Amino acid sequence: MNSTIETERLLLRPWKTDDRAETESLFRYASDPEIGPRCGWPPHTSVEDSMSVIKNVLAVDGNWAITIKDCGEPVGSIALKPVSHYIADPIAAAAELVAKYGGALHNAKELGYWIGRPFWGKGYMPEALNAVLAFAFDTLHADAVWGGHYAANPQSGRVMEKCGMKVVCTTKRDYFPLIDEYHDGVVRLIAAAQWRAAR
Numbered sequence: 080m081n082s083t084i085e086t087e088r089l090l091l092r093p094w095k096t097d098d099r100a101e102t103e104s105l106f107r108y109a110s111d112p113e114i115g116p117r118c119g120w121p122p123h124t125s126v127e128d129s130m131s132v133i134k135n136v137l138a139v140d141g142n143w144a145i146t147i148k149d150c151g152e153p154v155g156s157i158a159l160k161p162v163s164h165y166i167a168d169p170i171a172a173a174a175e176l177v178a179k180y181g182g183a184l185h186n187a188k189e190l191g192y193w194i195g196r197p198f199w200g201k202g203y204m205p206e207a208l209n210a211v212l213a214f215a216f217d218t219l220h221a222d223a224v225w226g227g228h229y230a231a232n233p234q235s236g237r238v239m240e241k242c243g244m245k246v247v248c249t250t251k252r253d254y255f256p257l258i259d260e261y262h263d264g265v266v267r268l269i270a271a272a273q274w275r276a277a278r
Contacts (some may be wrong), residue, residue, distance in 0.1 A: 081180065081215075083090060084129060084211065084214055085210075086147055086207065086209075086210045087164045087206065088113070088147060088149075088168070088203065089145060089146065089147060089148065089149075089203060089207055089209060089210070090148055090151075091143035091144070091145055091146070091157060091204055091207060091211065092143060092144055092146060093142075093143065093144070094117045094124070094137040094140050094142065094143075094144045094145065094153070095133075095138075095269065096133055096134050096135050097130075098189060099154065101133065101144075101152070101153060102126055102129050102133060103126055103129075103177070104153050104154070104171065104185055105123070105126070105129040105133060105137075105153055106126045106129040106131070107124050107195070108123065108155065108194075108195030108196070108197075109123040109129060109132070110122050110123045110129075111195065113196055114193055114195065115193075115231065115258075116258050117232050117235070118191065118193050119230055119255040119257055119258060120179075120257045120258065121257060122259055124140075125203075126260075128181065128199060129223060136180050137156060140158045141158055141160055141188075141208070142160075142187075143156065143158070143207075144155055144157040144232055144246075145158050145177040145192075145203070145207050145215045147198075149205070150260075151172055154194060154195045154197075154198050154202075154203075155192065155193050155198065155204075156192065156193060156208070157190070157191070157192040157206075157207050157208065157211050157226070158191040158192075159188040159189070159190065159215055159219070159221075160189050160190075160191060160227045161188070162184055162187050162188070162189045162191065162225055163189055165250070165264065165266075166184075166227055166266055167184055167225070168188055168206040169246070169248050169250045170184060170247070170266075173248070176247070176248055178236050180221075180247055180268065183221070183222065183223040183225075183268060183270060184225075186220075186221055186222040186223075187200075187221055187222060187224065187225060188204045188215050188219070188221050188223075188224050188225070189221040189224070189225045189226065189227070189274045190206065190211070190224060190225070190226040190239075191254065192204065192207065192210070192238075194207075195273045199234070200224075204238045205238050205242055208238060208239070208240070208242045209242050212224055212227060212242060212243075212269065212274060213274075216271045216274050216275070220271075221271065222270065222271050223268060223269065223270045223271065224244075224268070224269055224274075225266065225267065225268050225269065226239045226244055226266075226267045226268075227250075227264050227265065227266050228264065228265055228267075229262045229263065229264060229265075230249065230262070230263040230264060230265055231262065231263070236265055236267070239267045243269050243273060243274065243277050244267040244268060244269045245267060245268060245269065246265055246266070246267055247267060247268045248262060248266050249264065249265050249266070250265075250266065252273050254270030
């Protein structure tokens, strides 16, 4: 599944394992306390920690290193993964949401992404997200793509909104075990038909 995706400024590519420069670049950005906790994971504590994350989490199908063409090093990550309970549970808990969106949980993917703080506000994340949505719909033939973000992280919501993802519902006190915290959330969705109509 993991082919390289090219945009105007970015190359989204598979993560490299056992590559010291790759690992050091990941650690540089993932050790920032402003990054991981916004996504439900703790800041990386060492280069060895980052190497373990590449091997055991990132170097899988559906997960791309976000690299800027000018420098080539990874500055973030973006993934298409199976729909999680953070998305499915609130839909299943409300009859009106099941009626309206239950079908969109099948043949669907869920997004996850982050980018290093020096690259915030430069339009890189919407550029990457649009490319991955195109891959989800045109290559994987998904019927829908879901996304979620903390209610307290509206920047992530703005990225999804720019890419056509609409709010479906909100959640209360979702538990994130890797950081032992509870967060209110926002669930967003874009269906394949909506994606194609907007193109």
